[in-house]
Amino acid sequence: VGESTRARIEQVSRELRYVPNRAARSLNTSRTHTIGVVLPDLYGAFFSELLCGLDQAARSHHHQLLVAGSHGGSEDLAAALQAMNGRVDALVVMSPVAAADVLEANLPAHLPAILVGAEVPGFGALAVDHRGGAEAMTRHLVALGHRRIAHVTGGATNRDAADRLAGYRTVMREAGLSMDGLVVEGDFTERSGDAAVRGFLDAGTGLDALFAANDAMALGALGALREAGLRVPDDVALAGFDDILLGRYLAPPLTSVHVPLDQLSRLAVERLVAATEAGTQLESTPAVLSTTLVVRASCGAGGSAP
């Protein structure tokens, strides 16, 4: 083809705004350059930061994100997983609400997938040391001299929440401290943190410290404590979990347990892209990411973040 013809073709294609159809391209290359992300929810800073990390990691590998949030029931989860088939090269699935069998039944076989906080034979797994983080936090509170340390959980059916509770329990037991009336169930929302504090106040439960199973609940608790005229950390020490970005902007800045979302995102995407290119599945032994205690002013330790 001559130069001038080529130029004319390119011009016309631009005029008509021709853009290749990616679905068609995917169909015969069997590459989509897309990573599917299945999350239990999209609401809140934690998932937002995770999604943001995954987006950055994906873009650095020239991939896009197909997102499915909020799977209430297992049918939702199943539908979300099935809707990904043929449209993604790989999958990141977070599903802390015990559903290994649903995952097992609906994960397209041979599709590289990384499960975060869940395990299904034949699929990759990444785990966060929730328990270790909760132990470190509880130990920190004990070391500060607190005795009546309450815990607001993230719900009975949530695996991550159960691990955090277990960490708290272990250390409280070790320290010989009572947990009677000090453990109350929440659901990871601000509202439930607020409700937990009101519950303690109504019951007349005296507290030295409150360890919420995530920062969102700590935020809700902070509002309720303040409303009740209690000062943090002078009257009650307050701690969260996740180390969401806004924690440092609170007054007082929130002591928390850092969950390495950037690292998790990078690792997940790197492994998935590698598996896609090699055409292999990932090892199902989970890589466990460790958490870090981040001491800020809300527990009275005065320190600023490491």
Place this chain on the structure above:
Amino acid sequence: VGESTRARIEQVSRELRYVPNRAARSLNTSRTHTIGVVLPDLYGAFFSELLCGLDQAARSHHHQLLVAGSHGGSEDLAAALQAMNGRVDALVVMSPVAAADVLEANLPAHLPAILVGAEVPGFGALAVDHRGGAEAMTRHLVALGHRRIAHVTGGATNRDAADRLAGYRTVMREAGLSMDGLVVEGDFTERSGDAAVRGFLDAGTGLDALFAANDAMALGALGALREAGLRVPDDVALAGFDDILLGRYLAPPLTSVHVPLDQLSRLAVERLVAATEAGTQLESTPAVLSTTLVVRASCGAGGSAP
């Protein structure tokens, strides 16, 4: 086919985990049940809440979300738009960084699209009354008796930021108040709100009130003010814009301008789904969503939210 054969086929299909390939299905039905979302960024509460709203709206119509965040330059925007082609039924594009020509050149013709805060002939548009919101806020601050009212902008190239600045200017001028040295450029990040306050303090600029062009900057400003020993609202009134969810958990709760993201999300998705089904494009006259002043304690008006 007999009953027993059918049962056996279904069983085998379950065993093999057969799931239809959606890319192939899309190709001949030309329906993807997916809405593409192109945002300038994924970072921060504002985009998180928008994405969450879009996800909910999309799911209520049985659609998924294909997300492209962070388009730094116009090549990124172009690439993101092109990558959507054939993989989505419709598009929501937010691009406040003046780029109507890039949009025009890269929006697949005939693909239903809603632009938020931008206009391109032949495509749908949704706008938010940033200017009116900023006017209402500035008027509120003036009415509270503040005279030296500073404004931290969201950047010179951002259209939404320019509208908010214009609203502030209009009211300040109307009220006969000086703006000398009171307008400083930010970029919608916490960090830039913090920097703005330090700048005012270093310059010895006295302030009655600080109106940040978004809540993230107000958050950063709050930290810097507190660090400088200034109390909000006693020493300096503080106001933001966007009304992100955590504003009410700050101390003091943040006065802000509510941007109706839920309504925006619902409207966008409804219109797009309707256009997809009808096979038509949307009207390019933008529907303008109005904002609401939300008075909380950070400006000293004492009120709680309406």
Place this chain on the structure above:
DNA sequence: CTGAAAGCGCTTACAG
């Protein structure tokens, strides 16, 4: 009512 064919829009490997 069942089964084979055509076609969605691409890309890749092959024949001319």
Place this chain on the structure above:
DNA sequence: CTGAAAGCGCTTACAG
């Protein structure tokens, strides 16, 4: 080096 054909995995309309 160019151009026509085959095929990715579906669904839909048609022939048997």
